[in-house]
Amino acid sequence: MRARIDPELLALLGARSAIDRAASELREAEAELESAQATEELAHSIAEQLEVDAAEARDEADAAARIALAAAQGDGAAMGSMDAVFGAGNDLLAGLGAVARVTQIAGDADELLTIAAKRAAAAERAEDRAAEAEAEAGTIDISAVADQVASATRVLQTATNESSDLKTRVAASSIAVVESLPHDAGQLSSQGWAEPVAGRITDGYGPRPDKPVAGVNEFHRGTDLAAACGTPVYAATAGVVAEAGPNGSYGNWVLIGHGADVSTGYAHLADGGVLVAPGQAVSAGELIGTVGSTGASTGCHLHLEVRLGGVAVDAVPFLAARGVAFD
Structure with a gap:
């Protein structure tokens, strides 16, 4: 024998199932949004640090270039003393990291120029890495994931509304049966x-x-x-x-x-x-x-x-x- 089920009760059961699915999809979308936001924040943080590193490398390259220029233009007396080459610009020493890097050069302008070129190349590489990191951070489409959350929210609301409409048409006893079912x-x-x-x-x-x-x-x-x-x-x-x-x-x-x-x-x-x-x-x-x-x-x-x-x-x-x- 085939028992006939009240079609409105079946519809209400289906609506309840739709609510369960919509709620599950909303939770997944919210988790994805949270993950995307965390990933974007980390990517921007990495990009910012690389930009700082690139700026420091560029400062070091500029300092090395100025030192090379000073060494090339200095007279013999000046070249006899590295302090005279640097003058009062202690920031130049900081730019190169430590005085030990240049004191061994003994005023060789060509050697200083080589250092300047290497520092400039390192700065360019650091700047490229920073630009790449910032570009990669920009590829994370937070708005698209947020749209998914908004869409899932609308689906859940629609399913909830449909269930409410059905409840008005189904006998109270049937509603009690559906409501008693565990989600x-x-x-x-x-x-x-x-x-x-x-x-x-x-x-x-x-x-x-x-x-x-x-x-x-x-x-x-x-x-x-x-x-x-x-x-x-x-x-x-x-x-x-x-x-x-x-x-x-x-x-x-x-x-x-x-x-x-x-x-x-x-x-x-x-x-x-x-x-x-x-x-x-x-x-x-x-x-x-x-x-x-x-x-x-x-x-x-x-x-x-x-x-x-x-x-x-x-x-x-x-x-x-x-x-x-x-x-």
Whole structure:
């Protein structure tokens, strides 16, 4: 039998799911903006320090050039004394770093000129590095990331408004059911796995000599969890929806890929009870659908599959190892 779910209740469940997704996307956008702002601040700080270094290098190059010029124009008496070459300009000594750098030159103007050229080349390199750092800092588009935050905020507000509008059209008892549902079914282990549905096991993984419905496979690839039609179904863990829609004997079906060749499948969902779409990213415990009895089914339940490399395995021990246990 196929129980019919109130379409407005399904719409409200879908709106709640949309709010969850929008809130998650807003958090991600805000985190990205914070990271971009920190990166920009660091880039500008590095650029400013390089500019200081470049200015110091340029001062040193200019000082060396002035010393070389003074040495080249000085008379013999002046060249006999480095103090006379520098005169009272002690800042020139500071520009070269220390008097020891030039005292060994013994007034050789050519040698001083070589030093000046080297300092000038070093200054040019420092100035280039500073310019490159400033240009790189300018490539960080904070405004674009801020626009993403603003857009995510608008999406969340729209989803919230739609949910509010639906609440005015749905009976109070139905609203209470939706409001009582947790926004996250729980991070039950460090791997982030959650209980897909609140239901008891009625048929396990493995051979079944007595087929419940003609034409079904003799080997049961999943675990059947009995639950009333309309019961929320959650993603067992984070992933990306690979399939969502009718699928033969599975009825309405959702398949989620979780990476590392692990996927989970959810079958016999209610008509109108598929609340996600292919390509959509979901988190552990996120609402993805509602229990139904579509396809080869004799009553309301969720057929849950766990696949490794596309091959179905027993979901019970697999999930138990990740903190999820069924009755």
